[in-house]
Amino acid sequence: MRILAEVPITGYLDRFSHRPGEAFVAYVSTREPGPYRARLMRVVSADPNPKGPGMRFEDLSHLLDQSHEGRRQEVRLGSHGIIETGPARDPSAACTWTLLVQPGVLDPSAAVLAEEAGDHAVVLSIGPSGAEASIAWPGGSLELATKVPLKPKAWYRLWLAVDPASGRVVLGQQLLNKGEPVKVNGHASGVSLPSSGTVLFAAERELAPQRHFTGKLEDPAILRGCVEAFANPSAEVERLGGEVLAAWDFSQGIDSSSVVDVGPGKHHGRLVNQPMRAVVGAKWSGREVCWRNAPRDYAAIHFHDDDLDDCQWQADFTWAVPENMPSGAYAFHLTCRDGEDWLPFYVLPKREGPFAPIAFLAPTFTYQAYANDRRGGADAAYHERVRQWSAYPHNPDQHPEYGGSTYNLHRDGSGVAFTSRHRPILTMRPGFVSINDQRGSGLRHYPADTHILAWLEAKGFPFDIVTDEDLDDEGDALLTPYRAVLTGSHPEYHTLGTLDALQEYTENGGRLAYLGGNGFYWRIAREKKTPHIFELRRAEGGMRVWAAEPGEYFHALDGQLGGLWRRNRRPPQMLVGIGFVGQGAFEGTHFRRLPASRDPVHAWIFEGVEEDVFGDYGLSGGGAAGYELDCTDPELGTPENAIVLARSEDEPASFVLVPEEHIVRRGTIEGDPPQKVLPNELQLRAEMIYFDKPNGGAVYSVGSITFCGSLWRNGFEGPVSRVLENVVRRFSAASG
Numbered sequence: 001m002r003i004l005a006e007v008p009i010t011g012y013l014d015r016f017s018h019r020p021g022e023a024f025v026a027y028v029s030t031r032e033p034g035p036y037r038a039r040l041m042r043v044v045s046a047d048p049n050p051k052g053p054g055m056r057f058e059d060l061s062h063l064l065d066q067s068h069e070g071r072r073q074e075v076r077l078g079s080h081g082i083i084e085t086g087p088a089r090d091p092s093a094a095c096t097w098t099l100l101v102q103p104g105v106l107d108p109s110a111a112v113l114a115e116e117a118g119d120h121a122v123v124l125s126i127g128p129s130g131a132e133a134s135i136a137w138p139g140g141s142l143e144l145a146t147k148v149p150l151k152p153k154a155w156y157r158l159w160l161a162v163d164p165a166s167g168r169v170v171l172g173q174q175l176l177n178k179g180e181p182v183k184v185n186g187h188a189s190g191v192s193l194p195s196s197g198t199v200l201f202a203a204e205r206e207l208a209p210q211r212h213f214t215g216k217l218e219d220p221a222i223l224r225g226c227v228e229a230f231a232n233p234s235a236e237v238e239r240l241g242g243e244v245l246a247a248w249d250f251s252q253g254i255d256s257s258s259v260v261d262v263g264p265g266k267h268h269g270r271l272v273n274q275p276m277r278a279v280v281g282a283k284w285s286g287r288e289v290c291w292r293n294a295p296r297d298y299a300a301i302h303f304h305d306d307d308l309d310d311c312q313w314q315a316d317f318t319w320a321v322p323e324n325m326p327s328g329a330y331a332f333h334l335t336c337r338d339g340e341d342w343l344p345f346y347v348l349p350k351r352e353g354p355f356a357p358i359a360f361l362a363p364t365f366t367y368q369a370y371a372n373d374r375r376g377g378a379d380a381a382y383h384e385r386v387r388q389w390s391a392y393p394h395n396p397d398q399h400p401e402y403g404g405s406t407y408n409l410h411r412d413g414s415g416v417a418f419t420s421r422h423r424p425i426l427t428m429r430p431g432f433v434s435i436n437d438q439r440g441s442g443l444r445h446y447p448a449d450t451h452i453l454a455w456l457e458a459k460g461f462p463f464d465i466v467t468d469e470d471l472d473d474e475g476d477a478l479l480t481p482y483r484a485v486l487t488g489s490h491p492e493y494h495t496l497g498t499l500d501a502l503q504e505y506t507e508n509g510g511r512l513a514y515l516g517g518n519g520f521y522w523r524i525a526r527e528k529k530t531p532h533i534f535e536l537r538r539a540e541g542g543m544r545v546w547a548a549e550p551g552e553y554f555h556a557l558d559g560q561l562g563g564l565w566r567r568n569r570r571p572p573q574m575l576v577g578i579g580f581v582g583q584g585a586f587e588g589t590h591f592r593r594l595p596a597s598r599d600p601v602h603a604w605i606f607e608g609v610e611e612d613v614f615g616d617y618g619l620s621g622g623g624a625a626g627y628e629l630d631c632t633d634p635e636l637g638t639p640e641n642a643i644v645l646a647r648s649e650d651e652p653a654s655f656v657l658v659p660e661e662h663i664v665r666r667g668t669i670e671g672d673p674p675q676k677v678l679p680n681e682l683q684l685r686a687e688m689i690y691f692d693k694p695n696g697g698a699v700y701s702v703g704s705i706t707f708c709g710s711l712w713r714n715g716f717e718g719p720v721s722r723v724l725e726n727v728v729r730r731f732s733a734a735s736g
Contacts, residue, residue, distance in 0.1 A: 006401065007394050008339030009036055009070065010424040012311065013332075016364045017346040017467045023320040024345060026332060027313040027422075030070030036336035038317060040064035043329040043344060045454040046430035048391035049441035052619045052712055053454045055390075055431055060330075064319050070336055073314065075401050075423070076273075078212030079307035081201035081259050083269035086115055087222060087245040091164070091192040094226040096242055097124055098159035099201075100176070100234075100282045102300070103150050104215035104412025110305070111204035111211045112158065113220050117197025123204050124160050125211070126150055131173040133160045135188055142188045144171045151175075152215075152412070155282040157233035163226040164191050170228045176282055181229055199246070199269070201259075202303035209272070212305035214412050218281045219299060221247040221263075234282060237262075251299035254278050254291055254556055255527075274309035274418045274533060276302040278556035280549065290554045290561075297551075304410040308403035309533060310422040321347055327356070327464035329453055331430065339393075342429050344446065346465045355481040357732040358463040360452065363491040364421075365468045365498075365524060367445050369536065371425040372396040373405035375434065382436045392431040399426060406536045407545050415538060415546030422532045435586045439622030440709060442586065448620065448709065449488040452515060455711045456486075459725055461732065468498050472526065476501040479510060484731035489516040489620075489708045490628075493524050493536070496560075499570055506575070509695040511731035515724070517686070517705035518543075518580040518628040520572035523565050525555035537562025541660040543583055566636065566660060574637030576701045577691055578630040582684040584655030588626020588706045590616035591646040591688060602643055602690060605700075605726050614646075614719035620709025624720050628705040629655070629686040641691050648686035648704070657684055700727045 011028035018024055030036055042058035089095070099113050109127025116122075125132040130146035150156060154175060161170040169186035201217055203209040223242030230240055237247040244263045252260040254277045259269040278291040281300035288294035319332075325347050332343040346362055349355055378397035386393055396402070402424045408416050426432065428446040435442035443451075456463050464482070471478050472495045479485055479501065491514075499520065506512050522542070525535040538544045539553035539562045548562065555562050565571060572579040590613050597606050615624025625648035632638040661683055686703035693699060702708075702724075710720040 006031060007341065007399060007424070009334050009336045010341045011316070011334065011343050012422055012424050013343055013345055016421060017348055017470055018321050019348045020321045020323045020325050020350050023318045025315050025318050026343060027311065028068070028070065028316040028334060029073035029313060030336050031072060031338065033072065034070055034337055035067055036070045036334055038064065038066050038068060039333045041331050041333050043331050043430055043450060044457060046447035046450040047441050047443055047619065048389040048431040048433065049619060050389065052441055053451070056454070063322065064332070066317060068316055073311070075308070075311055076209070077308050077401070077403065078203060078209060078305045079271065079273035079275035079303045080203035080209055080212060081269055081271050081301070082206065083199035083259065083261070083267050086194070086197050086199040086267055087263070087265050088196040089224070089245060091120070091195050093224065094163040094165065095193055096159055096161040096223040096225060096227040097122060098157065098223065098240065099220035100155055100218040101126060101158050102155045102216040102282070103152050104410070104414065106150060106152060109211065110213035111200070112202060112213050112217060114200045114204040115194045115197050115222070116204070116206055117194035120192065120194040120197065122160065122194060124158055126158070126213070130182070131158050131171055133171045135162065135169070135191060137192045140188065140190055142169060142186055144169065144184055144186045146171060146173050146182050146184050148173065148182045157230060159227065159230070161226040161228050162188065162191060162193060164193060167191060168226065170226070172229065174230065174233045176234045183228070199267070202275070213303050214305045214410060216279060216281070216300040216302050218250060219247065249299065250277070250301050251295040254295060254298060255559060271301070272309070273307040275304065275307055276417050276556070278552065278554055280551040284551060286551065289551050292554070292559045302414065304414070306400070306403060306410060307418070308423055309418070309420050329450070329465060344428060344430065346467055348466055348470060349464045353481060356462040356464045357483045358456070358461055358728065359479060359482040359485045360456070360463055360465045361471065361485055361487050361491070362449065362465055362467045363488040365493040365534065366488070366490050367425070367428050368419050368421050368534065369406045369493045370427055370445055371405050371419055371421070372402050373407045373427055374400065377436060382433070385436055386433055391433050392429045394426050396426050402426065409546055415548070417537060418533055418535050420533045437586050437621060439587065440619040443620065445490060451619065451708045451711055452486065452488065455716050455721065458716045461728060468494065469531070471501050472497040476504040479505040482510070483733070484511045484513065484728060486513045486728070487515050487519065490705050491516060491519040492521045494520055494565065495524055495526055499565065499575065503575055506693045506697045506699060507695070509697045511698045512576065513727055513731060514576040514699065514701040515708055517630045517703060519630070520565055520575055521580055523562055523568055525557040525560060525562070527557045539563025539567065541567055543580070543658045564660065571636040572630070573633050576699055577638045577642045577689045578632050578687055578701045578703055579636060580628060580658055581631050581661055582629045582651070582655050582657050584627065584652050586621045586627050587652050587654065588618060588621035588623025588704070589648055589650050589652060590614060590623055591625055591686070592649050593646045594644055596643045597645040602645060604730060605645060605690060605723060607726050608722050609719045611719050615710045617713050617718070618706060618710030619712055620706035624707045624710035625686040625704040626706035629684065630701070630703045631683070631685050631687040632689060639691050642689050643691065644687050644689050646688040651684055655684055698731065700731070
C-alpha cells in the first residue's frame with residue numbers, strides 16, 4: 001500500500017547514534033518539490049511548556065548548514081512475499097494455484113496469491129464476495145467470485161484451476177475440517193498462462209505492490225493440471241493431487257525473511273516489510289508452544305496491510321561527526337517553505353576516550369517501541385495547547401502513513417510486533433507532547449528525558465551519552481569507563497545483552513541510578529543483520545494493550561520466549577531493586593521520607609533537604625510519584641541490603657495494580673490464614689531505594705516514571721533536584 005507523506009518535511013537517519021569520525025546518513029522527504037535547509041543543533045531541552053525549562057538549542061550551523069533540493073519520497077506500507085522468477089512451463093498447459101488462508105479482514109478485497117509475467121497475470125484474492133480470481137492474458141480477461149462470504153479468523157483452502165485447452169476455469173473455497181467445497185465455474189476462451197513470472201503472496205503488482213492482504217497464509221503452491229476439488233483440503237501439498245511445480249513451505253526459515261520452495265525448481269524468495277512469522281498455522285496441534293520444537297505447526301505467516309520495515313528512501317545528505325565533537329544530544333533541523341522538522345541523534349565519545357565520569361544511557365529501544373504511538377488523544381484541546389506552546393505540530397493520530405507503534409493494533413486486531421527506526425518517528429521530536437497534561441507538560445520518552453540532560457548541564461555535571469542499542473551491540477565494555485550510569489525516565493524495553501551488561505557493570509564497581517519507572521520490563525528480540533528493527537511478543541502477563549495469541553509467545557527472530565523479563569526469571573528487582581507494580585492516569589503524588597533516610601549511613605542522600613514530604617510538584621503529572629510506580633519485592637530479587645528511603649502516599653484513585661501482581665495467596669508455610677492486602681495500603685506505591693554492590697558499586701532507584709519531571713521547580717531547585725544532585729555527585733566522584 002503506497003501512501004504519500006503529508007508532513008511538509010520529514011525524514012530519518014541510518015542510526016540513532018555514531019561516534020566521532022563516523023557519518024550519519026539522512027533520508028528526507030518534502031511534501032512539495034523545492035529547496036530545504038539542514039542545520040546542526042545541540043539539544044539542551046525539548047520541553048515546550050513555558051512554565052518549564054523551555055525549548056533550548058545551541059546553534060551549531062558553523063558545523064553544518066546546507067541547502068538541498070527536496071523531493072517527495074513515498075512510504076510503502078504493507079508486507080508481502082515475492083518470488084522473482086516462478087516456475088517455467090507451457091503457457092497452454094493446465095495449472096492450479098492453491099493455498100491456505102485465514103482472513104483477518106474481508107474489506108476491501110485483497111490479493112493472497114498472484115503470478116505475473118508481462119501481459120499475463122493470475123490473481124487469487126479474498127473479499128466481501130468470498131474467494132475471488134482474476135485472469136488476464138493478451139486479448140482477454142476473466143473475473144470470478146464464489147459470492148459466499150468467508151468468516152474472519154477461520155482457515156480455508158482456496159484454489160484456482162485453469163485448463164487452457166478447454167477454457168475451463170474453477171474457483172473454489174472450502175472451510176477446513178467441517179466445510180463443504182464451494183465452487184464456481186468460468187470459461188476463458190483462448191487463455192494462456194504466465195510462465196517464469198513473478199509470484200507474490202499477500203499482494204499483487206510487482207513494481208508497485210497493492211491490495212495488500214491482512215491475515216495468515218500457509219502452503220501456497222502451483223500444481224500442474226486442473227485440480228478442481230480436494231478430498232482432504234488440509235493435506236500437505238504433495239498429497240493434494242496434481243504434480244507440484246512450486247510449493248513454498250513457510251515453516252522453513254522462520255527466523256529469517258527467506259521464503260523456501262520445496263518443489264523441484266527451488267524458486268526461493270523473500271519477504272518484504274517484515275510480516276509476522278512463528279505464528280500458529282492451520283495445522284497447529286497445541287502439543288508444542290515453541291515453534292522451534294514443531295515448525296510445521298507454525299507454517300503460516302501473518303501479513304498486514306500496514307507493516308513497515310524500512311521506508312527505503314534515497315539518501316539526501318551525509319554528515320561526518322568531527323573528531324573533536326563532544327558526546328551529547330544533537331539534531332538536524334530541517335526547514336522548507338511550508339514547515340520544519342527535527343532528526344534527533346546522539347554522539348558517543350571516541351572509543352579511546354576521553355570519557356566523562358557520567359554516562360546517560362538513552363533508552364532508544366523504548367523510544368522505538370513507542371514510535372508513532374497513536375494514542376487517540378490528539379483532539380481540539382490538544383492541538384490548541386500545541387499551538388499555544390509552539391510545540392511539535394504533528395501527531396501520529398493524524399499521520400498513520402509512517403506506521404504505528406507496538407502499542408497499536410493492525411486492522412484485524414492483532415498487535416504490532418515489529419518496530420523500525422528506518423522511518424520518520426514523529427514521537428521522537430523536540431517539543432512533542434504525548435498527553436494533554438493539565439498539571440504539567442505531558443512529555444514522555446525522548447523529550448521527557450531532556451529534563452535529565454538539561455538538569456545535568458545546569459548543575460555542571462560533565463556527561464557522555466550512550467544508547468541501549470550501543471549497549472546491546474558492545475556489551476558492558478561500553479560502560480566500563482564510567483563511574484556512574486544514569487537511565488532515562490522509562491527504560492522499559494531490553495534485550496538479554498543489555499540486562500547482562502548492566503548487571504556486570506554494577507557487580508564490578510559501577511554505580512547505577514535508575515531514574516524512572518516501569519523499567520526493564522519487556523523482553524525484545526533483535527537480529528544483528530537487521531539492527532533497525534526489533535520484535536516484541538506481549539506474552540502472558542504484563543500491563544499491555546494487546547496480547548500475543550496462544551502458542552505465539554516465542555520470538556521469530558531469536559526463538560526465545562517473549563513477554564515480561566519477570567516471566568523470563570530476570571525481574572527488574574534483581575537489577576535495580578524495584579519493579580513495576582501500578583499504573584494510573586498521567587498524574588502524580590508526593591513522596592514521604594522514611595526513617596532510613598535520616599540514618600547517618602544514608603543521610604548524605606538527603607543532605608540539604610529538611611522536608612518530610614517532597615515532590616508534590618512537577619512537569620510530569622504534577623508529582624514526582626506518578627503514572628507508573630515501582631516498588632521492592634524480596635521474592636523477586638530485591639537485595640537484602642536494599643534500604644527504602646522514601647515512599648509515595650495518597651496515590652490517585654486512577655491507579656491500579658499491574659495484572660501480574662494479582663496473585664491470590666491462600667495461606668502461608670506456617671499455616672497462617674491469608675492476609676487481606678489492600679493495594680493502596682501496601683503494594684500500590686512507589687519506593688525510592690538505595691543499596692551497595694560489590695567492589696564499590698551501588699544502585700539508587702527512584703520508583704516513578706514522573707520523578708525527573710520534578711527536577712524543575714522555578715528552575716532546577718527544590719528537594720527532588722537536591723536529592724538527585726547528592727546521589728550523582730557521590731556516584732560520579734573518584735571514590736564514594
